[in-house]
Amino acid sequence: MADTIKLEVSRYSPETDAAPHFQSFEVPFRRDWVVLDALNYIKDKQDGSLTYRWSCRMGICGSCGMLVNGEPKLTCATFLADYAPAPIRVEPLRNFPVVRDLVIAMNDFMRKLQRMKPWLIRKEEKPVSEGEYLQTPDELDTYKQFSMCINCMLCYAACPVYGLDPLFSGPAAIALAQRYNLDSRDQGAKDRFPVLSQHDAIWGCTFVGECTRVCPKHVDPAGAIQQYKLTAALDWVKSVVMPWGGK
Amino acid sequence: MKSAAATPPYTLNHPRWYRKRVSTYWWLQRWEYLRFVLREISSVFVAWFVVLTLLQIYAASRGSMAYSEFQDFLKNPFVLALNIVSFFFVVFHSITWFNLSARAMAIRVGGKRVPGFLISGPNFAAWLVISAVIAWLLLRG
Amino acid sequence: MEVQPTKLRIEPLLWLLFSAGGVVAAFFIPIHLFILGIAAPLGWTKATDYTSATAFLAFPIVRLYLFVLCSLPLFHAAHRIRYTLYDGLQIKHLNEVIAVCCYGGAVVGTVIAGYLLWNIV
Numbered sequence: 001m002a003d004t005i006k007l008e009v010s011r012y013s014p015e016t017d018a019a020p021h022f023q024s025f026e027v028p029f030r031r032d033w034v035v036l037d038a039l040n041y042i043k044d045k046q047d048g049s050l051t052y053r054w055s056c057r058m059g060i061c062g063s064c065g066m067l068v069n070g071e072p073k074l075t076c077a078t079f080l081a082d083y084a085p086a087p088i089r090v091e092p093l094r095n096f097p098v099v100r101d102l103v104i105a106m107n108d109f110m111r112k113l114q115r116m117k118p119w120l121i122r123k124e125e126k127p128v129s130e131g132e133y134l135q136t137p138d139e140l141d142t143y144k145q146f147s148m149c150i151n152c153m154l155c156y157a158a159c160p161v162y163g164l165d166p167l168f169s170g171p172a173a174i175a176l177a178q179r180y181n182l183d184s185r186d187q188g189a190k191d192r193f194p195v196l197s198q199h200d201a202i203w204g205c206t207f208v209g210e211c212t213r214v215c216p217k218h219v220d221p222a223g224a225i226q227q228y229k230l231t232a233a234l235d236w237v238k239s240v241v242m243p244w245g246g247k
Numbered sequence: 248m249k250s251a252a253a254t255p256p257y258t259l260n261h262p263r264w265y266r267k268r269v270s271t272y273w274w275l276q277r278w279e280y281l282r283f284v285l286r287e288i289s290s291v292f293v294a295w296f297v298v299l300t301l302l303q304i305y306a307a308s309r310g311s312m313a314y315s316e317f318q319d320f321l322k323n324p325f326v327l328a329l330n331i332v333s334f335f336f337v338v339f340h341s342i343t344w345f346n347l348s349a350r351a352m353a354i355r356v357g358g359k360r361v362p363g364f365l366i367s368g369p370n371f372a373a374w375l376v377i378s379a380v381i382a383w384l385l386l387r388g
Numbered sequence: 389m390e391v392q393p394t395k396l397r398i399e400p401l402l403w404l405l406f407s408a409g410g411v412v413a414a415f416f417i418p419i420h421l422f423i424l425g426i427a428a429p430l431g432w433t434k435a436t437d438y439t440s441a442t443a444f445l446a447f448p449i450v451r452l453y454l455f456v457l458c459s460l461p462l463f464h465a466a467h468r469i470r471y472t473l474y475d476g477l478q479i480k481h482l483n484e485v486i487a488v489c490c491y492g493g494a495v496v497g498t499v500i501a502g503y504l505l506w507n508i509v
Binding site for chain 2: 428437445454497501507
Binding site: 098 | 262263265276277279280283287351352353355360
């Protein structure tokens, strides 16, 4: 068992580089180390200029998403032991502009998420004196899976449509819209419909399914999108068959 | 981001972000993407089956001479090879379709989500039954 | 007030056609292709001989079945091919042309199928 492992880390400095290049580092190989530990070791002991995002180191904040051997992963949840002894390639998330080294610009995702109105929309807010909105465990179950999203954007790195079409809203944004659509306390499905039923939202998705495969929290955004396609299509049928129908 | 009127002119530092161009061959770069494109290409072979059926019906409408020419066409080794390849793609379509449609539906029974294999399983079974029935109907004649 | 361009009213319909076509293709096409394209030319069955074929085509229900079998999968293929060309080859500037060719082709195929099956004696 070797006691070191090689990491090939993508480096990019906007002041000096035209394009990213790889730099190799040898880090100690510990069975319990994850890629994030290796990056922290590099920054601590070998190259303090290495720039990357991380926070909770336990798979809940969604900060440390990167490509490990081309696969979108949370580096705090990716063990070196699974890749040893081969060198591990660490790159910034695919389909996003690279700001520096392993850091990407997520402004596009934030904008698209906001467009989906990811909050409870009520026709009228209940005053606090009337108590809480009640919800049964079954009602919670209908949207709970989609609420597990940690906004890590691994799904965007996996989605080829997002890479090809810069206008595409992307898996997480649509899944989060669906999370609120399905919430029994929410009354805003009609508000979200014009944003969702667009070519740059649900209709652009071709159900590649990569987003669901890479999601670390098993949100299944692909499932959310297809389910909403069915909802939108049935809505359309209703509007054609019963044009006078209103709700 | 607006500078106050009193301060001297200030240029906001915006580093040069790097955007990688997506290659035309993006679908060859990962095995999962290739499998996806093959799945989509299976629809071309679905369309080929329709063309074949329309050719068959057209030949039947023109009489037995035209029809036996069509049957010879089917026996042509290139056409036969194409149809064998098409068959594999069409079966690939069926398998992927039943798996996909199970994930696209959120069916709840008694408040709990029905797991995917309980939706795709009956679909596969129905596919086999339907195929057997059609085979029986066609072959006994 | 939301403005819904025409394209949006079409997309749900196109997706429903794609789904229906996918279901028909998934359940029915493999066995038909096997019998017509592999078993019959290899001499394993006479099911697609002239006499059998014309005997089957005499039934209106068979003609209706064949119409559905030919028409819906064409729309399924048109939808998928359109998106594959759009995404796979990134020829977005030909977007409208591709859409018209794909769905137009499906419409033409449907018309041909309808014409053939209606007029067959």
